[in-house]
Amino acid sequence: GESVGLHLPTLSVQEGDNSIINCAYSNSASDYFIWYKQESGKGPQFIIDIRSNMDKRQGQRVTVLLNKTVKHLSLQIAATQPGDSAVYFCAPPLGRHTGNQFYFGTGTSLTVIP
Amino acid sequence: KAGVTQTPRYLIKTRGQQVTLSCSPISGHRSVSWYQQTPGQGLQFLFEYFSETQRNKGNFPGRFSGRQFSNSRSEMNVSTLELGDSALYLCASRPGQGAYEQYFGPGTRLTVT
Numbered sequence: 244g245e246s247v248g249l250h251l252p253t254l255s256v257q258e259g260d261n262s263i264i265n266c267a268y269s270n271s272a273s274d275y276f277i278w279y280k281q282e283s284g285k286g287p288q289f290i291i292d293i294r295s296n297m298d299k300r301q302g303q304r305v306t307v308l309l310n311k312t313v314k315h316l317s318l319q320i321a322a323t324q325p326g327d328s329a330v331y332f333c334a335p336p337l338g339r340h341t342g343n344q345f346y347f348g349t350g351t352s353l354t355v356i357p
Numbered sequence: 358k359a360g361v362t363q364t365p366r367y368l369i370k371t372r373g374q375q376v377t378l379s380c381s382p383i384s385g386h387r388s389v390s391w392y393q394q395t396p397g398q399g400l401q402f403l404f405e406y407f408s409e410t411q412r413n414k415g416n417f418p419g420r421f422s423g424r425q426f427s428n429s430r431s432e433m434n435v436s437t438l439e440l441g442d443s444a445l446y447l448c449a450s451r452p453g454q455g456a457y458e459q460y461f462g463p464g465t466r467l468t469v470t
Contacts, residue, residue, distance in 0.1 A: 275457060277457065347392070347402075
């Protein structure tokens with residue numbers, strides 16, 4: 244089955260610095276990846292997605308990089324703010340044609356130090 | 358547009374009892390998925406319903422079941438509750454096939470004593 248390894252379960256960064264959250268996946272057939280952010284007391288919220296035919300996608304203050312050769316994803320947050328403190332999930336699909344079955348795992352908890 | 362709503366938000370039950378949780382998706386969304394979130398296991402997929410049919414199922418025992426109504430509202434049921442069922446149960450909706458982005462509700466916090 245799918246396994247996802249978040250390189251660090253927790254990450255602390257200084258306000259204003261850039262944050263990088265890394266994620267490795269095992270299923271080479273994964274063709275779509277989503278990053279979610281979950282703030283305390285809330286459900287996860289979609290941040291950004293990327294398809295396997297891309298290696299980079301940018302959003303507002305966030306960039307996702309995909310390296311299919313080594314099966315690695317990263318989420319970069321520019322100028323990290325206190326409101327970015329949350330748990331971040333890298334969610335690859337559990338397999339091709341599995342519909343809505345994505346693997347979330349335990350996430351990376353980001354703490355922004357003011 | 359109103360977001361995904363879940364009721365109740367908090368629930369305390371005793372081992373052996375059963376529980377029903379409710380989810381109302383975003384208007385127009387036909388797919389509803391359920392997840393269990395615990396500190397140790399993270400966010401795990403339970404099942405997905407689309408147009409009243411279960412489309413996908415995660416690796417959970419048969420004590421966990423669900424259904425979807427014609428208005429897309431969904432319920433999940435857990436029978437014969439165990440202590441290990443204590444978790445945050447999240448519901449997520451999406452418009453339908455081909456749209457992968459999910460919109461999550463705030464969850465129902467279930468505590469089994």
